[in-house]
Amino acid sequence: MPIAPKNVLVTGAAGFIGSHLCDRLISDGHNVIGLDNLSTGHIDNLPSNFDLCVSDIRDDELKVVIADLRPDLVFHLAAQISVSVSAREPEFDADVNIKGSLNLLEGLRSAGLNQTKLVYVTSGGTAYGAPEILPATEITPVRPLSPYGVSKLVVEQYLPVYEKLAGISYAIVRLANIYGPRQDPHGEAGVVAIFSRAMLNKSSMQIFGDGTDERDYVYVSDVVDAVVKVGDSDLTGPYNVGTGFGTSTNRIFEELANRTEHSEAAVHGPARLGDIKKIALDSSKAKRELGWEPKISLEEGLKRTVEWFEKNP
Ligand SMILES: NC(=O)c1ccc[n+]([C@@H]2O[C@H](COP(=O)([O-])OP(=O)(O)OC[C@H]3O[C@@H](n4cnc5c(N)ncnc54)[C@H](O)[C@@H]3O)[C@@H](O)[C@H]2O)c1
Numbered sequence: 001m002p003i004a005p006k007n008v009l010v011t012g013a014a015g016f017i018g019s020h021l022c023d024r025l026i027s028d029g030h031n032v033i034g035l036d037n038l039s040t041g042h043i044d045n046l047p048s049n050f051d052l053c054v055s056d057i058r059d060d061e062l063k064v065v066i067a068d069l070r071p072d073l074v075f076h077l078a079a080q081i082s083v084s085v086s087a088r089e090p091e092f093d094a095d096v097n098i099k100g101s102l103n104l105l106e107g108l109r110s111a112g113l114n115q116t117k118l119v120y121v122t123s124g125g126t127a128y129g130a131p132e133i134l135p136a137t138e139i140t141p142v143r144p145l146s147p148y149g150v151s152k153l154v155v156e157q158y159l160p161v162y163e164k165l166a167g168i169s170y171a172i173v174r175l176a177n178i179y180g181p182r183q184d185p186h187g188e189a190g191v192v193a194i195f196s197r198a199m200l201n202k203s204s205m206q207i208f209g210d211g212t213d214e215r216d217y218v219y220v221s222d223v224v225d226a227v228v229k230v231g232d233s234d235l236t237g238p239y240n241v242g243t244g245f246g247t248s249t250n251r252i253f254e255e256l257a258n259r260t261e262h263s264e265a266a267v268h269g270p271a272r273l274g275d276i277k278k279i280a281l282d283s284s285k286a287k288r289e290l291g292w293e294p295k296i297s298l299e300e301g302l303k304r305t306v307e308w309f310e311k312n313p
Helices: 016-027 061-069 083-088 090-110 147-166 191-201 220-232 249-260 284-290 298-311
Strands: 007-011 031-036 051-054 073-076 117-123 169-175 177-179 217-219 239-241
Touching: 007 016, 007 061, 016 031, 016 220, 031 061, 061 090, 073 090, 073 220, 083 090, 083 147, 090 117, 090 147, 117 147, 117 220, 147 169, 169 220, 177 191, 177 220, 177 298, 191 249, 191 298, 217 220, 217 298, 220 239, 220 284, 239 284, 249 298
Parallel strands: 007 031, 007 073, 031 051, 073 117, 117 169, 169 239, 177 217
Antiparallel strands: none
């Protein structure tokens, strides 16, 4: 059944996940406006005629954009996303992730948008810390181990409060580790992008720690599917978006080395502050309530990602 076109605001639109989400929303026929300060996002990730406001989520301009557009739906993805930056500069991390999100909520409140739904995209990979039982479900206690994990989680707690204060309905999507085309290989996160690019360029790279740490890798198109399903529903959340199993950094290295014909052995460096040992997310709730489950296997996703980096050096 065709979906009625909506006015949609996407923060972090020029980023890795945000740009794929915008492509999908546009092809679904929605009127999409993005906001991004281009700190890690790139204008080239977006279609040439895309309506992007280059601005910071902490600025008053966000409130003007909200008042003008009066969005039916807001996807909030703009964030400081690096765990290690958050460990070095926790005040900066909190400023962007908490204060920026509050500025968005206040923008919705001051525009009186009590019919708007806000979908908050956050990190299941850091919210649960290092749980004893894996994969983590939505009722696993949240015990983040990094300032980034805390700042992303704090915003989750404001959402029911703003629903009471201003009638803003919301849903929370807790993502595992996402990979795919357009992920920034220059950042400190996104091991698939960093290794793919370094292997193809024959430049140096290192594995932090012994490489036995495990993450739950989900291909970006599957994530977009989940986020759109949440936005289209009346459900609130939180919803985990993961595959339910972890893959070690060593295995990612080996798979990518095979695909790129990289023959040098991995170089190991010291483990990073704030990184966790193992995480995987149980998404049974998303399957049950949204009919979502990941479709792209790790092998297929890595193949597509390497092909994209080959074409986009
Ligand atoms: N990639 C992952 O594995 C992953 C996992 C869990 C959660 N998430 C969440 O998904 C969202 C998107 O992450 P991503 O991987 O696409 O990262 P990204 O860095 O590519 O995207 C973030 C975007 O936000 C923009 N941005 C940053 N600070 C801003 C500010 N102050 N004002 C306006 N724009 C700002 C950046 O320029 C960038 O375009 C984030 O909220 C992140 O916490 C990502």
